[in-house]
Amino acid sequence: MDDPGDNTRLVGRSPARERLHRATELVIETVIRVCGVSAVIFVFGIFYFVFREAAPLLFGGLDLGQLLTSSAWYPDSSNPRYGAFALIAGTLSVTLLAMLIAVPLGLGAAVFVSEFCTGRTKEILKIVIELLAAIPSVVWGFIGLVILNPVIIDLFDTPVGLNILNGAILLALMSVPIMVSIGEDALKAVPDAYREAAEAMGATRWQVTWRVLLPAARNGLLAAVLLGVGRAVGETMAVLMATGHSVNVPDSPLDSVRTITATIAAELGETAQGSNHYRVLFVLGSLLFLITFLVNLTADLVIRGVKKR
Amino acid sequence: MGVFATSPESRRRHRSQQVAFAVLLAMTVLLVLPVLAILGMLVWRGAPALSLEFLFTAPVRGMTAGGIWPAIVGTMWLVGVSLAISAPIGVLAAVYLNEYARDSWVTRVIHLAIVNLAGVPSIVHALFGVGAFVLFFRFGTSILSASLTLAIMTLPVIIASTKEALAAVPMTFREACWNVGASRWQTIWHVVLPNSIAGILTGIILQVSRAAGETAPILFTGAAVFVPFLPQSVNDQCMALSMHLFTISTQVQSVPQSITYGTALVLVLLVVLVNGVSIVIRSRIRRRRKW
Amino acid sequence: MVVKHAKIAFRDLRVRYGDKTALEDVSLEVAPNEILGIIGPAGSGKTSLLRVLNRTLEQTAGAKVTGDVRIDGEDVYRMRDVSRLRRRIGMVAPLPVGLPMSIYDNVAFAPRMAGVTDRKRLEVIVERCLRQAALWDEVEQRLGDLGTKLSGGQQQRLTIARALSHSPEILCLDEFSIAIDPVTTMRIEEVLKELRKHMTILLVTNLVQQARRLADRTAFLLLGELVEVGPTEEVFGRTPRDRRTFEYVHGHFG
Incomplete structure (x- = not known):
């Protein structure tokens, strides 16, 4: 029946098996679709469940003004006060200093890896930077505790080396990898024709980079920085272990502070479920969620802008 | 010139x-x-x-002596269970995004959700784990709760790398399959997945390294400072390497330096080793493309 | 000329990609067992026409099809089983696509997807198709080798063998000779002359002389418009109905 002249239709499954085959595919494809939207469900889930634990306090007597402006954080006292300003200041100061270190290093490394390196060197550098990203945050915290701490005490002649500077150095090293990889993507997205045209006119590699590539990749680099900020704001274990754990609005980079994330990690275990102290930690969690949501949203919009162009 | x-x-x-x-x-x-x-x-x-004794015995005398065996076992439980949850969901989600979804607002929302899932601070994931799995679903503080939290947290890693692996399969292969009457799913199962499996494995391995190193998400959902026995089921609490390092370096006094450094080294070696494997696989794929 | 009992009939076909029009009001009929040559410069909608027929165009984002397409009088866009439709049509793309599997598996792929599991039957099908595509003698001894390891010309014949493996009634070739040498092209052309006894062939080609050699009738598409369709001698003769056809086939533009 399959001789060369045969032109009858290929007969495979019987009608019954065909129906079974179809039903199976339908089930599989439905599962795939559900998994496809799972990320959305999870993000809503995170918001819902964190907010759910925070809501009774948030709508039941929490003084939001006090939360955001007072530095009186006495959640355990008989007259509890929830002023998180010092925690917010702690988060901001560590993040800011971390970015001052990380942005030049991260973008510089991105430019170096993308424009000045080729072949083996490039591969090895990328692997090292990937390793940087792989080191767990608790190990970074440990490094801050046992390695950076004495170094800072010696260098700056301070009594404690667990402070903003310590945390910021760790955060900088932790947020650099994402900046390098997103920044490198942004530079790669600039068409080679730009480079060739500029080099044909006699420009050096550096002139091409400075005058042509950086302006062209501006948005992508901005997104890289934003994602680095998002990572730094949300980092928990390293800052918990390395910034000195004192509720304090800092004056100098050598002051000890405590961040929002560190506070939640340190105190949640000691609160009674359902207590106000417990709930205020979820309020702080909601705040963090909102901040990082906005930062990531902005970064994403910026990246999309790049892709559309 | x-x-x-x-x-x-x-x-x-x-x-x-x-x-x-x-x-x-x-x-x-x-x-x-x-x-x-x-x-x-x-x-x-x-x-x-580092010695066999350090690796394979339990901590003693208030964790100031002995080994880290229960922490290693606990980390394996957490990684294994979270992998069993996130790998299928993540791979199928990537299949949906790369093979089914068209460029519409739905895709944009999903994409945004993935970016955010990756960007939400780990401590917020921990709060979510407490609110959802420990309390609402009544799983208590257990390996199950902790692994679910870890799985959701590391999902974006798997989705992103799987998607990349799928996108590397040339469009012409899919068209060739559709042209001879293969359905979408047949095309995915017989051609797309077999030709991207190495890339997908890379992503799954990366997930392992992420999950093994995380501390914050398991702090309140399932990991414990000290458990005198090895876990028997997903309903038990367990120790974990990352948590153990945190505990002995900040919470317990007078732990000998060799023990803390040793624990940190084991954790880093584990993560670096796993990453190394994924890097090797990736460069192998690049060389052994069949097209 | 009106075709009686048309095998394929396009009526008022219009294809858009976003706001770009790829085909505009194309009406065309193809008789059973004829070779219809389709010529025209790049971007005239030739490929879109083929992809409308087997409904792979739907899978392109933003493509919109209106009008009527029928095979044996049956409305293609009303068919519920797209796989079955596609098995009635063999499609050969401009660049050869060997799937990353063995030569044998390449050809056995379509029957397997259709549910053929019997080893003996698969072997018969594979051999028949490879013979029909004039490739059997060259690969008989190495059916287990990767399809992607074959030369360009062999891969294109492998693609044709695969397109034949589900016993199509219609064979569509889209500029099949673009990536292969003239000798192989001539061999495949001989193959087509043989195949037309069993099926209807749509031959999209960038080589006008190829259409002249093979086609019974030839259609000329220009910028999405069907300029004219008629017997090949007429289209290539001194007096085609449209001036632009004359200019194109005699190399004045395109």
């Missing part, structure tokens, strides 16, 4: 090029050096502690 090479203008440009190169090189070295220094330090101080 020869005429211009000696002009002052050209020399100045050449100089700026050299300076820029030097500065950028210095920046990169500033990144690379600390990593090497830190790894070197960990190896130097931690290696003496």
Whole structure:
């Protein structure tokens, strides 16, 4: 029946098996679709469940003004006060200093890896930077505790080396990898024709980079920085272990502070479920969620802008 | 070129090029050096502690002596269970995004959700785990709760890398399959997945390394400071390497340095080893493409 | 000329990609067992026409099809089983696509997807198709080798063998000779002359002389418009109905 002249239709499954085959595919494809939207469900889930634990306090007597402006954080006292300003200041100061270190290093490394390196060197550098990203945050915290701490005490002649500077150095090293990889993507997205045209006119590699590539990749680099900020704001274990754990609005980079994330990690275990102290930690969690949501949203919009162009 | 090479203008440009190169090189070295220094330090101080006894016995005397075996076992439980949850969901989600979804608002929302899932702080994931799995679903503080939290947290890693692997399969292969009457799913199952499996594995391995290192999400959902027995089921609590390192370096007094460094070294070696495997697989794929 | 009992009939076909029109009001009929040559410069909608027929165009984002397409009088866009439709049509793309599997598996792929599991039957099908595509003698001894390891010309014949493996009634070739040498092209052309006894062939080609050699009738598409369709001698003769056809086939533009 399959001789060369045969032109009858290929007969495979019987009608019954065909129906079974179809039903199976339908089930599989439905599962795939559900998994496809799972990320959305999870993000809503995170918001819902964190907010759910925070809501009774948030709508039941929490003084939001006090939360955001007072530095009186006495959640355990008989007259509890929830002023998180010092925690917010702690988060901001560590993040800011971390970015001052990380942005030049991260973008510089991105430019170096993308424009000045080729072949083996490039591969090895990328692997090292990937390793940087792989080191767990608790190990970074440990490094801050046992390695950076004495170094800072010696260098700056301070009594404690667990402070903003310590945390910021760790955060900088932790947020650099994402900046390098997103920044490198942004530079790669600039068409080679730009480079060739500029080099044909006699420009050096550096002139091409400075005058042509950086302006062209501006948005992508901005997104890289934003994602680095998002990572730094949300980092928990390293800052918990390395910034000195004192509720304090800092004056100098050598002051000890405590961040929002560190506070939640340190105190949640000691609160009674359902207590106000417990709930205020979820309020702080909601705040963090909102901040990082906005930062990531902005970064994403910026990246999309790049892709559309 | 020869005429211009000696002009002052050209020399100045050449100089700026050299300076820029030097500065950028210095920046990169500033990144690379600390990593090497830190790894070197960990190896130097931690290696003496490493022994079969350290790896395979339980901590004793309030964790100031003994080994880390229960923490290693606990980490394996957490990683294994979270992998069993996130790998299928993540791979199928990537299949949906790369093979089914069209560029519409639905895709944009999903994409945004993935970006956010990756960007939400780990401590917020922990709060979510407490609110959802420990309390609402009544799983209590258990390996199950902790693994679910870890799975959701690391989902974006798997989705992103799987999607990349799928996108690397040429469109012409799919079209060739559709042209001969293969359905979408048949095309995915018989052609797309077999040709991207190595890339997908890379992503799954990366997930393992992420999950093994996380601390915050398991703090309140399932990991415990000290459990005198090895976990028997997903309803038990367990110890974990990352949590153990945190505990002995901040919560317990007078732990000998060799033990903390040794624990940190084991954790880093585990993560680096796993990453190394994924890097090797990735470069293998690049060389062994069948097309 | 009106075709009686048309095998394929396009009526008022219009294809858009976003706001770009790829085909505009194309009406065309193809008789059973004829070879219809389709010529025209790049971007005239030739490929779109083929992809409308087997409904792979739907899978392109933003493509919109209106009008009527029928095979044996049956409305293609009302068919619920797209796989079955596609099995009635063999499609050969401009660049050869060897799937990353063995030569044998390449050809056995379509029957397997259709549910053929019997080893003996698969072997018969594979051999028949490879013979029909004039490739059997060259690969008989190495059916287990990767399809992607074959030369360009062999891969294109492998693609044709695969397109024949589900016993199509219609064979569509889209500029099949673009990536292969003239000798192989001539061999495949001989193959087509043989195949037409069993099926209807749509031959999209960038080589006008190829259409002249093979086609019974030839259609000329220009910028999405069907300029004219008629017997090949007429289209290539001194007096085609449209001036632009004359200019194109005699190399004045395109």
